[in-house]
Amino acid sequence: MNSKITNRIAISVIIACAVAMAAILISMLGYILVQGVSSISWKFLTTSASPFLAGGGIKDQLWNSFYVLIITMLLTVPIGVFGGIYLAEYAKPGKLTSFIRTCVEVLASLPSIVVGMFGMLVFVNYFGFKYSVFSGALALTVFNLPVIVRVTEDGFRSLSRHQKEGGLALGLTHWHTIKTILLPAAFPSILTGIILSAGRVFGESAALLFTAGLSTPDLDFGNWNPAAPNSPLNLFRSAETLSVHIWAVNTGGIMPDVQTIANGSAAVLVICVLLFNLFARMIGKIINQKFSGK
């Protein structure tokens, strides 16, 4: 009888934990969305931030976030996918491979502020890229690379051996088998992973603090010449992203509507991340269905 009572108590405690977890997370998300959505308006999204006055928007920050994200992805995806292919297909068990694996692991678990400091030292100061979109994207590359490598490696490893054998037995080279048969087959899972990592990059802040900077020049959204200093496309201008903006207004903001701006920005950020997630899951499902021929 005793063990039954213990059982009942223990199970109740476990359920209580799960309920607590759900309550914490749901109330948190709810708070952000409820508080924030009321401050999101078309005007909020399309006006520039104001340093002192109420009513500033987040147009530049939002643009910067996406721009840094795109540049980061352009840098990370090719390198990461090739690196993942190396680990899944070419790496022979040995010291070098285990060292590369350790490197991937180290890169994945470095605190992002350390990556930011490295970026400041090397990209901002040493290479002289200053606080810029490009420095920020390079720092985020360091931080996102291991994610893409893992996603690619997992994608390749989940493929059946038969496909690879089929290609090789037909006199295709290993590389050609990878390019024409394995990569297309692994594509859906890799794409899903890439979109999920995009959500992470989009919300990253500490690594950008010292690399992309805390300010944005007056952007002229009519000037799309990447060489112009006030062009949104300029790679070598400083760029405060949305998540850095949230931190900055909360720690040093002197505008009267700090709370509204912070809540609104956070809601936009969370909504974007949620969209990335939904999008990734949807794509994974659709392509999966197509491939299984249903």
Next chain:
Amino acid sequence: MIQMEKNIVSFTNNTVTKELPIQINVENVNIFYGDNHAVKDVNLPIHEKSITALIGPSGCGKSTFIRTINRMNDLIPSARCEGMIGYKDVNILNPKVDVVQLRKEIGMVFQQPNPFPKSISENIQLPLRFAGVRNKKMLKETTEDCLKQVGLWDEVKDRLDRSATSLSGGQQQRLCIARALALKPNVILLDEPTSALDPVSSAKIEELLLELKNSYTIIIVTHNMQQAARIADYTAFFYQGELIEFGKTKTLFTNPEKKSTSDYISGRFG
């Protein structure tokens, strides 16, 4: 080394009436997986334009052996191979051999049908394109030709653009054979090609192989003894990594020299 009977009696489909030239000559081949000695000192002639069946209980080394002939074992890092497999004027096991070229000449079909998740025609044209065939007309003709050879043309000619994975298992396996034929190989290796298929599809594949042997040298691994008896001209019996007996199928089945061969054939183990 291996004694062969001279008098030939027709044994179901085994139509070889004269000694055919040897295409692949296996001498003293040993294969290891790490410390495991998987294939021991095998000597075996493979005759041109005939079907040679490799039989034996599972784990006897027959699959390992067939995968060595086109160097598919290269994929396994721990596998090691010694001896000689003479083909044309080279030893296939020579590390300098261009495995890509080798695999074009010695094609392979696997136990699990493994069409690529692409269209039916793309499955046949992909290896051709890689081999440098650009001419569209020629690609089309070869596709049709290969599909006709495996008797798949009438079944799929209206849906060449459909995904190959939409075909039934037996059709997929025939497509895989057609795909191997597209490169006009000299030898086709089949590793238990019918074990994943239903009896009707299996019978179709067997029929197909009997036709193909007029133009190709065929080596087939099977653990279905009836299948070997039905289609093979020569049969090799493997047991625990050793080649126990090799000879004309009829001889091996009706008058085996070794006791373990007759035990296996009569179903006493395996």
Next chain:
Amino acid sequence: MKIGKMVTDAAPASGGKSKLINEKGLFSQLTDRTSESRGKLLIYGSALLMIVAVTAITLFLSIQGLRAFVVDHLNFWTFITGTEWFPDRAENPSFGAFPFIFGSMAVTFLAALIATPIAIGTAIFMAEIAKKWGAKVMQPVIEILVGIPSVVYGLIGLSIVVPFMRQHFGGSGFNLITGAIVVGIMILPTVASIAADSIRAVPDSLRQASYAIGATKWQTIWRVVIPAAGSSLLTAIILGMSRAFGEALAVQMVIGNARNIPASILDPSATLTTIITLSMGHTTTGSVLNDALWSLGLILLLISYVFIVIIRFLGRRGEKR
């Protein structure tokens, strides 16, 4: 596949060179369309780049981090044990980083203490009790929450936890425990989802064996499932701790940023990451303070390495089982 020594190069009827033998030079391998070499070049290059990145980070941070001791002649021992951090004092500036090291450790352990029971409980719930619901609804939602940016957690801390602490425990509400709560909530989803995966990886045969000898659900979980998932559960917790340890902005927003060792968990304090976040932008390169901050960064890096080593060790032990 390796080809053994006994392979004879000479072919049986050795004639001219067969085209089966590959004797192409390096150049023709690069230009040949069917050759592997071009693809391999790209792939090996990418792999190399990862080694370069890790080496560069370690090297640059070490060089920069050691400057404070080598160039500015700070004493290493007083640096990590000193309790006074007054770098800008005109006379006799002192660099004692212990309060920050202590703060980082305290936040990390308190956060783990807060997060572990809830996260593991949730994981057991998802993987053992409400399996279908857990896998279909809770796991995806929790995985999405893993991706919520840390500044958002900081903002939540600022607008909910800080006022709550102020009301119930007095003071400003910006203190060590607030920081730990915020980070603890932040690592909840990470720990829970990894822990749930490792519980699911325990083979069903073990559970059946336990039920077959009349064990209750809880006895099965406590005596069979948890020990079997053991080292991976620990890995989940350590991973969460390493994330907590490296978190910068969310902690900085709520911890109060004092430079003393807190007397209680209700006192404001600081961590390695928060002091770097706050001061880095205001120093000039080459100044002693700047160098000292890099030294803090180096300590951060080294402790992160310790976490990585522990996680690898646990992973290997898990594999051996």
